[in-house]
Amino acid sequence: MKAKIIVTPKKAVLDPQGKTVQNALEHMGYRGVKAVHVGKYLEIELDGTDKEAARQQLNEAAHKFLSNPVIEDYRLEIE
Amino acid sequence: MNFVVLQFPASNCDQDAVHGVRVLGHSARLLWHKEHSLGEADAVIVPGGFSYGDYLRCGAIARFSPVMQAVKQFAENGGLVLGVCNGFQVLTEAGLLPGALIRNRDLQFHCEHIFLKTATNDSPFTSQIPSGKILRVPIAHGEGCYFADEQTLASLKANNQILWHYCDANGNLTETANPNGSLQNIAGICNERRNVAGLMPHPERACEPLLGSADGKLIFESMIHALQSRLAKAA
Numbered sequence: 001m002k003a004k005i006i007v008t009p010k011k012a013v014l015d016p017q018g019k020t021v022q023n024a025l026e027h028m029g030y031r032g033v034k035a036v037h038v039g040k041y042l043e044i045e046l047d048g049t050d051k052e053a054a055r056q057q058l059n060e061a062a063h064k065f066l067s068n069p070v071i072e073d074y075r076l077e078i079e
Numbered sequence: 080m081n082f083v084v085l086q087f088p089a090s091n092c093d094q095d096a097v098h099g100v101r102v103l104g105h106s107a108r109l110l111w112h113k114e115h116s117l118g119e120a121d122a123v124i125v126p127g128g129f130s131y132g133d134y135l136r137c138g139a140i141a142r143f144s145p146v147m148q149a150v151k152q153f154a155e156n157g158g159l160v161l162g163v164c165n166g167f168q169v170l171t172e173a174g175l176l177p178g179a180l181i182r183n184r185d186l187q188f189h190c191e192h193i194f195l196k197t198a199t200n201d202s203p204f205t206s207q208i209p210s211g212k213i214l215r216v217p218i219a220h221g222e223g224c225y226f227a228d229e230q231t232l233a234s235l236k237a238n239n240q241i242l243w244h245y246c247d248a249n250g251n252l253t254e255t256a257n258p259n260g261s262l263q264n265i266a267g268i269c270n271e272r273r274n275v276a277g278l279m280p281h282p283e284r285a286c287e288p289l290l291g292s293a294d295g296k297l298i299f300e301s302m303i304h305a306l307q308s309r310l311a312k313a314a
Contacts, residue, residue: 009181013226014260016186065143068136068172070179071226 001046003058004077007067008039042066051078080306082107083120085150085166087141092127092163092283099283100124103299112144121306122159123150125166127219127281137180137222138168147173159203159302160275164220167267167277176270176277177235178227184260188221192291193258193280195266196246199239202269203305204276207297213250214243214294216280218258223279225261225268235268243267243278 009015015037022036046054055078067074082100086093086109093109100107107124110117117123130141141147147169154160154175162170170176183189195214197205208214227235235241243266247256252264259279267278282295 012228013181014184014224016182016184016260020186065139066135068139068179070171070228071181 001049001051001054002079003042003044003046003054004079005042005044005058005062005066006039006075007042007062007072008037008074010071010073013071039072054078080105080121080303081119082122082124083110083117084108084124084126085110085112085146086126087112087128087130087144087169089130089132090126090128090165092165092281095281096124096126096163096283099286099295099299102286103296103303105303110146112141112146114146115149117146117149117153120153120158122161122302123153124283125150125160125162125169125277126283127164127166130165130169133165133222136168136172138165138170138172141165141169142173151175154270154275157272157274159305161204161298161302162275162277163281163283164218164223164279167279168222170275170277175275176268177231178225178268180222180279181224181226182222183220183224183258188219189223189258190217190219191258192217193266194246194248194250194256195243195280196250196252197243198241201239202242202273202276202301204267204269204298204301205242207301207304209297211250212294212297213246213248214285214297215292216282216285216295217291218280220259220279223259223261225259225265225279227262232262235265238271240268240271240273241265242269242276243280
């Protein structure tokens with residue numbers, strides 16, 4: 001099984017990286033860029049086939065460690 | 080007094096912290112992060128550096144080191160804990176201090192001297208800092224922007240938990256004096272119980288005139304004073 005976790009900065013947190021990337025895109029000539037948010041992507045390969053058990057485990061890991069709930073949100077997909 | 084300075088893989092201000100304490104005539108020793116016990120310790124310093132390469136997030140992995148369980152217990156029992164720079168990051172990740180440290184607003188790593196205004200003398204980390212004295216201390220960080228949500232900030236204010244603000248040479252809290260975009264120019268805070276503190280600037284690098292400033296000594300002196308008072312009370 002493979003778990004995909006996307007960690008993004010919370011909306012309330014300033015994202016200077018995102019802003020910088022947005023500015024660069026505009027400078028490069030790309031139009032219509034409303035906003036950019038820079039986050040993190042993790043891929044976790046797992047043994048077994050029990051998706052639900054894996055989801056429970058990884059939600060806990062994502063909340064406790066893989067993301068910092070003070071400043072980040074996360075999305076978890078398991079395939 | 081016995082100061083214990085933690086050492087994580089890639090901590091790099093541990094030796095300076097030990098030296099800073101010794102310059103004041105007190106005892107300090109390094110403690111490897113895998114240790115489960117602090118041993119004889121009156122205070123713990125969580126030093127600066129790039130523990131675990133700042134992988135995932137600064138301090139995110141170090142906070143799970145075996146020694147941190149002992150530090151948590153020590154803090155719960157009222158022990159004094161000071162986190163400097165990466166140490167501050169470790170303490171926020173560990174939940175021993177509120178809020179978080181994020182990337183500097185201008186995305187640059189700042190390595191320079193800054194000025195600190197002490198917000199309150201009512202703490203074991205600031206009691207010996209003369210009223211009105213502006214501290215000159217170096218910073219060296221890329222992720223020192225203090226962030227906390229509105230509720231937390233209000234609570235910090237209400238409980239007098241903000242210990243230091245970035246200021247200019249005259250003590251004004253201006254935007255230019257803020258090297259990293261920290262909310263409200265917050266440079267350092269303590270917990271509600273006032274026994275755990277964290278700050279991004281490096282007091283251990285400002286303990287001798289030779290280093291350009293000896294203002295950092297005042298923070299260690301405050302801790303020592305608090306510990307000596309406790310000892311006197313217990314006697």
